[in-house]
Amino acid sequence: xxxxxxxxxxxxxxxxxxxDIFWFSYKIVxxxxxxxxxxxxxxxxMIPYEGKLQELCTIELTNPLNLPKEQxxxxxxxxxxxxxxxxxxxxLAWNEQHLKHGNDRIELVIEPVRFTxxxxxxxxxxxxxx
Amino acid sequence: xxxxxxxxxxxxxxxxxxAGCSSKxxxxxxxxxAAYDFSNEKSIVVYGEGIASQNTVSPAQAIALAKRAAxxxxxxxxxxxxxxxxxxxxxxxxxAMLRDSRITAQVNALIKDAAITDATFKDGLYSVRMExxxxxxxxxxxxxx
Numbered sequence: 001x002x003x004x005x006x007x008x009x010x011x012x013x014x015x016x017x018x019x020d021i022f023w024f025s026y027k028i029v030x031x032x033x034x035x036x037x038x039x040x041x042x043x044x045x046m047i048p049y050e051g052k053l054q055e056l057c058t059i060e061l062t063n064p065l066n067l068p069k070e071q072x073x074x075x076x077x078x079x080x081x082x083x084x085x086x087x088x089x090x091x092l093a094w095n096e097q098h099l100k101h102g103n104d105r106i107e108l109v110i111e112p113v114r115f116t117x118x119x120x121x122x123x124x125x126x127x128x129x130x
Numbered sequence: 131x132x133x134x135x136x137x138x139x140x141x142x143x144x145x146x147x148x149a150g151c152s153s154k155x156x157x158x159x160x161x162x163x164a165a166y167d168f169s170n171e172k173s174i175v176v177y178g179e180g181i182a183s184q185n186t187v188s189p190a191q192a193i194a195l196a197k198r199a200a201x202x203x204x205x206x207x208x209x210x211x212x213x214x215x216x217x218x219x220x221x222x223x224x225x226a227m228l229r230d231s232r233i234t235a236q237v238n239a240l241i242k243d244a245a246i247t248d249a250t251f252k253d254g255l256y257s258v259r260m261e262x263x264x265x266x267x268x269x270x271x272x273x274x275x
Binding site: 028030032033034035038078082085086087088089090091092093094095096097098099106108 | 179180181183194195198199200201202203205206209230231232233234235236237238239240241242243244245246
């Protein structure tokens with residue numbers, strides 16, 4: 001019983017300290033220059049991680065309603081997405097030509113990366129943690 | 131006089147011969163040194179294109195999706211230049227006539243630090259200019275593993 005309580009306290013503490021670290025990943029699939037699939041992921045990190053900070057960008061973004069950070073980031077996913085393009089993007093492309101027919105499919109994946117957001121005045125600074 | 135002329139010509143020929151055999155004073159090139167050479171930077175520029183979809187809830191969504199398709203196309207072109215394209219092709223000819231033709235091109239790439247330097251939207255076509263600066267040193271830093 002005591003061990004369970006200790007583990008619960010440890011878990012809660014970790015969640016509290018990790019609340020500012022998030023995971024980001026993204027996948028997009030286009031066929032013949034049209035977007036057919038998008039997968040957008042933002043989630044809180046469950047385990048604390050101390051890595052090297054790499055500033056990705058500073059964008060004009062405010063949180064006037066004081067929404068929880070995760071919810072706010074999910075809401076503004078499209079605004080923060082361009083910041084992550086510069087990180088390693090994995091690409092798979094197929095182009096098939098069969099007589100008169102052509103089919104062009106591209107899959108772009110931004111691999112999962114930890115990041116933090118710092119709000120200051122009207123700006124938000126996004127840092128990747130490596 | 132004729133003997134002097136022949137001697138002069140022979141001397142000149144000898145000097146040219148010796149000069150041709152002499153080695154240059156350049157130090158031998160070490161392949162590892164090229165990795166730390168900052169001078170040979172080269173920018174790779176591509177223009178990615180994306181089409182605005184008809185099935186969207188608003189024109190803004192169509193533009194946003196077209197931009198993403200254009201960026202994806204740009205990445206593909208960068209991947210083609212950095213890693214190359216794998217081509218598979220087959221053709222069937224029967225009775226001296228082409229019956230079937232299939233060409234498959236594949237790109238598999240990992241791209242880092244590409245920048246979008248310009249973007250335009252006109253007549254339903256979104257075009258982005260993308261750029262990645264590469265040198266031998268940078269290549270090793272980003273892609274060698």
